[in-house]
Amino acid sequence: MSKTMKAMTYYGANDIRFEDRPIPTILAPTDAIIRMTKTTICGTDLGIWKGKNPEIEATAREKTGEWTGRILGHEGIGIVEEVGSAVKNFKKGDKVIVSCVSRCGSCENCQKQLYAHCRQGGGWIMGYMIDGTQAEYVRTPFADNSLYLLPETLNTDTAVFLSDALPTGHEISVQYGNVKPGDDIAIVGAGPVGMGCLLTAQFYSPSTIIVVDMDDNRLEMAKEMGATHTVNPSKEDAVARILEITGGRGVDCAMEAVGVPATWDICQHSVKEGGHVANVGVHGQPVSFALEKLWIKNLTITTGLVNANTTGMLLKSCECSKLPMNKLATHHFKFSEIEQAYDVFKHASETKAMKVIIEY
Ligand SMILES: [Zn+2]
Numbered sequence: 001m002s003k004t005m006k007a008m009t010y011y012g013a014n015d016i017r018f019e020d021r022p023i024p025t026i027l028a029p030t031d032a033i034i035r036m037t038k039t040t041i042c043g044t045d046l047g048i049w050k051g052k053n054p055e056i057e058a059t060a061r062e063k064t065g066e067w068t069g070r071i072l073g074h075e076g077i078g079i080v081e082e083v084g085s086a087v088k089n090f091k092k093g094d095k096v097i098v099s100c101v102s103r104c105g106s107c108e109n110c111q112k113q114l115y116a117h118c119r120q121g122g123g124w125i126m127g128y129m130i131d132g133t134q135a136e137y138v139r140t141p142f143a144d145n146s147l148y149l150l151p152e153t154l155n156t157d158t159a160v161f162l163s164d165a166l167p168t169g170h171e172i173s174v175q176y177g178n179v180k181p182g183d184d185i186a187i188v189g190a191g192p193v194g195m196g197c198l199l200t201a202q203f204y205s206p207s208t209i210i211v212v213d214m215d216d217n218r219l220e221m222a223k224e225m226g227a228t229h230t231v232n233p234s235k236e237d238a239v240a241r242i243l244e245i246t247g248g249r250g251v252d253c254a255m256e257a258v259g260v261p262a263t264w265d266i267c268q269h270s271v272k273e274g275g276h277v278a279n280v281g282v283h284g285q286p287v288s289f290a291l292e293k294l295w296i297k298n299l300t301i302t303t304g305l306v307n308a309n310t311t312g313m314l315l316k317s318c319e320c321s322k323l324p325m326n327k328l329a330t331h332h333f334k335f336s337e338i339e340q341a342y343d344v345f346k347h348a349s350e351t352k353a354m355k356v357i358i359e360y
Pocket residue numbers: 042043044074075100164165
């Protein structure tokens with residue numbers, strides 16, 4: 001076996017390279033090495049590429065005194081190539097879904113199911129603090145707690161959404177936003193996570209689902225996936241339109257799934273008294289919080305990184321086709337074409353890309 005593999009590596013703002021890297025090896029007895037069969041690009045990866053996360057390089061330099069780049073990606077499926085001596089649940093040859101969140105399972109935060117903040121080297125680390133899935137092989141720490149067996153019957157494009165987009169939408173927007181039967185909700189941002197919000201919100205039977213996005217193509221897709229109303233803020237005042245749809249009241253839950261000041265503003269100004277603003281977007285700059293208007297409204301505001309503690313449940317829902325995520329897999333590329341895939345995903349409004357699937 002050759003000792004190198006191809007990987008997409010981040011070196012700094014606007015500098016990613018498709019290059020040869022050493023094949024990862026087992027470092028801890030709880031590790032597994034996965035040979036990837038499908039991966040994808042997340043909006044978060046585009047953010048890293050643009051330079052939103054300078055802490056990646058800073059942390060690497062602090063820990064090891066050097067910076068050799070970081071392989072991107074925290075989503076995908078693959079086949080177990082090798083397991084460490086302490087891994088009990090998986091063996092070579094198993095087909096698995098890689099979760100974007102790794103968890104030791106025993107630290108104080110893991111015991112509270114706050115896996116995103118695992119204190120023993122877990123949390124969101126892949127494609128961030130350690131090398132990720134946009135490679136031929138990936139090392140996954142805490143394999144027993146961080147991988148899911150891929151059922152033979154599950155569509156493999158759908159499976160890719162279980163790494164991140166679906167659990168993030170469900171946990172950080174829908175669960176934290178406390179969506180209930182009969183609620184009016186607004187989902188601001190119709191990317192893959194926003195679509196995850198849209199589909200999983202329907203578990204809880206809201207009566208009105210307003211999806212807001214600048215891209216008409218994405219709004220069209222949202223309608224097909226169950227949105228009752230769509231709003232394009234480049235054509236109309238989104239807050240005014242949401243208030244109009246809801247009889248002047250605003251929504252019970254506004255979900256922010258973009259991560260820029262303008263979309264945050266739509267959310268904070270369109271939620272009604274006693275409602276929830278559930279922020280899921282990764283913000284790269286400060287937003288204003290209109291406390292002078294909102295102090296009186298009995299709101300809750302939630303933020304968070306996915307814990308992936310509902311991934312197992314979502315996997316079962318996908319298996320019985322309750323969540324047809326594969327319809328959102330608009331583009332397919334070979335792994336050797338990953339640079340092209342980045343280009344297409346980066347220009348999603350022109351290319352009509354929702355999720356790009358990369359096959360090996
Ligand atoms: Zn992601």
